[in-house]
Amino acid sequence: MSVESQQRVEQASAPASDVMISCRDVAKEFRTGAGTFVALDGVDLDIAADEFITVLGPSGCGKSTLLNMIAGFDHPTGGSLLVDGSPVRGPSPDKGVVFQDFALFPWLSVRRNIAYGLREQGAGKAERNRIVDEMLELVGLRQVADHYPHQLSGGMKQRVSLARVLAIDPKILLMDEPFGALDEQRRVQLQDELLRVWEQRRKTAVFVTHSIEEAIVLGDRIVVMAAHPGRVKAVIDVTLDRPRDRTSDAFNALRKRVTDELWA
Numbered sequence: 001m002s003v004e005s006q007q008r009v010e011q012a013s014a015p016a017s018d019v020m021i022s023c024r025d026v027a028k029e030f031r032t033g034a035g036t037f038v039a040l041d042g043v044d045l046d047i048a049a050d051e052f053i054t055v056l057g058p059s060g061c062g063k064s065t066l067l068n069m070i071a072g073f074d075h076p077t078g079g080s081l082l083v084d085g086s087p088v089r090g091p092s093p094d095k096g097v098v099f100q101d102f103a104l105f106p107w108l109s110v111r112r113n114i115a116y117g118l119r120e121q122g123a124g125k126a127e128r129n130r131i132v133d134e135m136l137e138l139v140g141l142r143q144v145a146d147h148y149p150h151q152l153s154g155g156m157k158q159r160v161s162l163a164r165v166l167a168i169d170p171k172i173l174l175m176d177e178p179f180g181a182l183d184e185q186r187r188v189q190l191q192d193e194l195l196r197v198w199e200q201r202r203k204t205a206v207f208v209t210h211s212i213e214e215a216i217v218l219g220d221r222i223v224v225m226a227a228h229p230g231r232v233k234a235v236i237d238v239t240l241d242r243p244r245d246r247t248s249d250a251f252n253a254l255r256k257r258v259t260d261e262l263w264a
């Protein structure tokens with residue numbers, strides 16, 4: 001094995017001993033009308049508790065498939081996928097998922113959208129109100145607490161969606177291109193807010209994106225995937241101090257390295 005591939009294998013292991021998500025030779029095949037389609041093959045990856053992982057890769061390389069399997073919406077057809085030491089059996093409150101399309105309930109106010117998961121968990125009214133107030137403060141939405149989703153901008157909707165997931169205080173935060181539909185300014189603003197929240201309430205975070213800059217700004221490590229079949233191509237450590245200066249030479253050097261890795 002070359003030194004470079006040895007490094008890649010080592011980087012697929014979490015730096016801390018406290019592994020939260022462990023993928024070993026994970027495969028996912030889909031049965032289609034045309035036969036069997038291999039969406040993921042041989043994915044080896046350990047993600048440490050409290051680590052922020054970003055996942056980059058071309059369309060169709062299996063980013064969402066991997067995230068969905070960690071979330072428990074789908075299951076591997078090969079290998080082993082453990083979360084907190086156990087195989088994933090399905091969705092659970094310790095895994096919060098934020099989607100690109102917000103997935104808010106249009107008939108519920110912001111406050112009630114955020115309270116939804118807490119109500120499902122059986123939290124009493126006083127506790128719900130306390131947590132919802134805390135979340136509204138955290139994501140800066142106190143003024144629109146009684147508005148409905150159609151009265152909000154895209155950025156606000158995405159904040160509600162994040163607050164709703166954070167309200168149930170999951171150990172793991174899974175995000176599938178949550179800022180993909182936002183304009184650049186809002187996107188940068190929400191990236192900063194997400195990092196602030198993550199630094200305050202440390203969680204294991206897995207964030208799928210198409211943006212190299214976003215992957216570098218957010219991640220402790222960047223998982224670069226390739227397609228046909230979907231697989232992990234490289235895992236790149238981001239050692240830049242936060243908040244990261246997007247214009248610095250070190251940032252630009254990393255941007256080049258990730259771009260080269262993505263397109264190689």
Ligand SMILES: Nc1ncnc2c1ncn2[C@@H]1O[C@H](COP(=O)(O)OP(=O)(O)OP(=O)(O)O)[C@@H](O)[C@H]1O
Nearest residue numbers: 030031032037039058059060061062063064065066
């Ligand atoms: N239920 C399914 N049945 C058949 N094929 C599927 C199914 N779900 C996903 N696929 C295929 O698996 C591959 C990986 O899909 P996935 O959505 O995970 O990719 P992705 O990297 O998230 O793509 P994008 O960046 O475009 O969102 C794609 O080729 C897709 O068509």
